[in-house]
Amino acid sequence: MFQLTRSVTWQALKELQKTTADDRISDYFAGDPDRFDKMSLRVGGLFLDYSKQPVSDEVLETLIELAEHSALVQRRAQMFSGDIINVTEDRPVLHTALRNLGEGPLKVDGKDVMPEIQRTREQIKQFSEAVRIGEWKGFDGRRIKAVVNIGIGGSDLGPNMACRALLKYRHPELSFHFVSNVDGAHIQKVLSGLDPATTLFIVSTKTFSTQETLLNAHTARRWFLDNAGEDADVGAHFIAASTNKAAAMAFGIREENVFEFWAWVGGRYSMWSSIGLPIALSIGFEGFMELLEGAYEMDQHFLSAPFAENMPVLMALIGIWHINFQGAETQAIVPYDQALHQLPAFLQQLDMESNGKSVDIFGHPVDYKTGPIVWGQTGSNGQHAFFQLLHQGTRYVPIDFIASLKPEPGVEDHHFALLTNMLAQANAFMEGSLKGEEGSGSRPDPYSCPGNRPSSVLLLDELTPRNLGALIALYEHKVFVQGVIWNINSFDQWGVQLGKRIAGEISEHIDARSQDFDASTQRLLALVRGHFTPPDREPNGGKEAKGEGARPRRKKRQA
Numbered sequence: 001m002f003q004l005t006r007s008v009t010w011q012a013l014k015e016l017q018k019t020t021a022d023d024r025i026s027d028y029f030a031g032d033p034d035r036f037d038k039m040s041l042r043v044g045g046l047f048l049d050y051s052k053q054p055v056s057d058e059v060l061e062t063l064i065e066l067a068e069h070s071a072l073v074q075r076r077a078q079m080f081s082g083d084i085i086n087v088t089e090d091r092p093v094l095h096t097a098l099r100n101l102g103e104g105p106l107k108v109d110g111k112d113v114m115p116e117i118q119r120t121r122e123q124i125k126q127f128s129e130a131v132r133i134g135e136w137k138g139f140d141g142r143r144i145k146a147v148v149n150i151g152i153g154g155s156d157l158g159p160n161m162a163c164r165a166l167l168k169y170r171h172p173e174l175s176f177h178f179v180s181n182v183d184g185a186h187i188q189k190v191l192s193g194l195d196p197a198t199t200l201f202i203v204s205t206k207t208f209s210t211q212e213t214l215l216n217a218h219t220a221r222r223w224f225l226d227n228a229g230e231d232a233d234v235g236a237h238f239i240a241a242s243t244n245k246a247a248a249m250a251f252g253i254r255e256e257n258v259f260e261f262w263a264w265v266g267g268r269y270s271m272w273s274s275i276g277l278p279i280a281l282s283i284g285f286e287g288f289m290e291l292l293e294g295a296y297e298m299d300q301h302f303l304s305a306p307f308a309e310n311m312p313v314l315m316a317l318i319g320i321w322h323i324n325f326q327g328a329e330t331q332a333i334v335p336y337d338q339a340l341h342q343l344p345a346f347l348q349q350l351d352m353e354s355n356g357k358s359v360d361i362f363g364h365p366v367d368y369k370t371g372p373i374v375w376g377q378t379g380s381n382g383q384h385a386f387f388q389l390l391h392q393g394t395r396y397v398p399i400d401f402i403a404s405l406k407p408e409p410g411v412e413d414h415h416f417a418l419l420t421n422m423l424a425q426a427n428a429f430m431e432g433s434l435k436g437e438e439g440s441g442s443r444p445d446p447y448s449c450p451g452n453r454p455s456s457v458l459l460l461d462e463l464t465p466r467n468l469g470a471l472i473a474l475y476e477h478k479v480f481v482q483g484v485i486w487n488i489n490s491f492d493q494w495g496v497q498l499g500k501r502i503a504g505e506i507s508e509h510i511d512a513r514s515q516d517f518d519a520s521t522q523r524l525l526a527l528v529r530g531h532f533t534p535p536d537r538e539p540n541g542g543k544e545a546k547g548e549g550a551r552p553r554r555k556k557r558q559a
């Protein structure tokens with residue numbers, strides 16, 4: 001059996017970690033005037049500068065060897081061609097098919113899936129245009145003015161992030177709102193001030209069994225019926241994006257208003273599917289297609305570029321150097337672009353739900369680190385929140401800076417300040433501050449910054465649908481490459497099913513003194529019980545909630 005950590009290349013990288021441990025990144029520049037040109041590359045409207053990363057030429061060459069000795073070429077071909085690479089769920093992984101603009105069939109179980117993908121795209125086109133031009137009317141004949149997406153995880157984060165990022169392209173007479181948390185305060189805040197007669201709800205849920213989404217959907221429907229319409233009117237105000245048409249129709253959504261997608265699209269990879277409906281409604285179908293085209297162009301780059309010039313592969317390998325050899329536990333995402341303020345949250349699910357695994361594809365425990373903790377916030381705000389730790393703390397935190405070059409008209413001065421702040425920070429992280437620059441004298445200088453702290457800068461020419469699509473596909477493929485090298489399944493998420501199941505068990509015991517839980521949970525349940533009486537409506541948002549993840553009660557663990 002292949003042992004990654006015993007491979008020659010892995011051992012060579014371990015040796016290189018030792019021999020380069022005292023290198024300073026800034027010395028690499030001093031020793032090589034061509035470093036920037038060698039360690040930067042452009043793909044379409046994206047430019048990546050990774051020259052401030054702590055990698056010597058030899059380290060980079062050896063990392064590329066690691067990729068070449070991995071199953072990357074084969075697994076990449078398998079993914080794009082629809083082979084079953086999600087082995088624990090026995091599914092292909094074909095989010096790339098959703099943006100496939102090439103010719104030729106793509107077969108799943110012997111059936112070409114491109115016709116149904118194109119059919120759903122046409123359904124999205126027709127529907128989004130009907131709503132945007134006012135042809136789609138609410139029950140009292142008025143056009144839709146507010147769109148509320150009800151979903152969580154991949155059924156929220158992707159469309160939410162994209163709608164926010166592309167706000168300047170938004171239809172001027174439509175407002176967009178996203179409800180995800182089961183905390184009633186979330187839906188109450190969103191619904192307050194909306195007119196049910198001109199509000200369209202999109203129930204976005206791959207399985208149509210997620211407790212939070214169903215509870216929110218039922219509450220939205222009750223709000224609609226209490227404040228405006230009749231049962232017969234629900235069809236004009238509720239649509240669904242789901243793989244579970246039957247459950248959507250049982251909720252009261254008309255069959256023709258269920259925008260289907262498929263089991264071989266992972267939730268965190270689904271914004272290219274009908275889960276992306278809010279994006280098409282907001283920026284128009286043409287804009288949505290540009291988003292897909294940008295992702296498709298990145299797919300083609302990922303498929304064809306040699307590893308040494310392959311943006312997703314290089315980002316993945318630098319991440320592996322940080323995580324498996326430099327001891328990084330986290331990866332910071334710092335967009336210097338307020339329109340991208342939801343990007344860190346999106347990338348958090350994409351990366352951590354994909355590569356937060358501790359067994360390989362054969363179910364054997366791994367003996368190396370896998371997915372990092374992904375976190376972040378926009379700059380320049382981060383400079384006033386956590387940059388102190390990044391500059392002078394005891395932790396090693398690689399940073400991805402992301403920005404768009406083109407300023408918005410009227411605020412060019414702000415944009416110049418934004419970008420110069422970012423460049424200054426990336427430089428300061430690398431150079432640090434010399435002794436005495438901020439402090440004084442020969443005493444130990446608490447004021448100086450050690451520097452030698454790693455970052456990459458990723459520049460978009462402009463934040464357009466095309467470049468955003470390429471950016472998201474870039475990170476999808478970076479996560480995929482790391483998963484292949486770590487030999488894990490990046491496309492299942494059994495860890496979240498456990499939580500869903502226990503939540504169901506606990507909510508069923510809220511009024512029983514169950515001995516099935518630990519003393520802490522029992523006592524906390526008693527506190528919770530004392531503070532409210534469960535609402536009369538069914539727990540978990542209705543019978544369809546007994547979907548995936550609902551299992552018979554757990555037997556108490558033997559002491």
Ligand code: F6P
Nearest residue numbers: 153154155205206207210267496
């Ligand atoms: O977080 C677990 C998860 O299954 C995600 O993978 C998914 O995006 C989210 O819950 C929502 O699931 P659904 O779209 O089925 O409601």
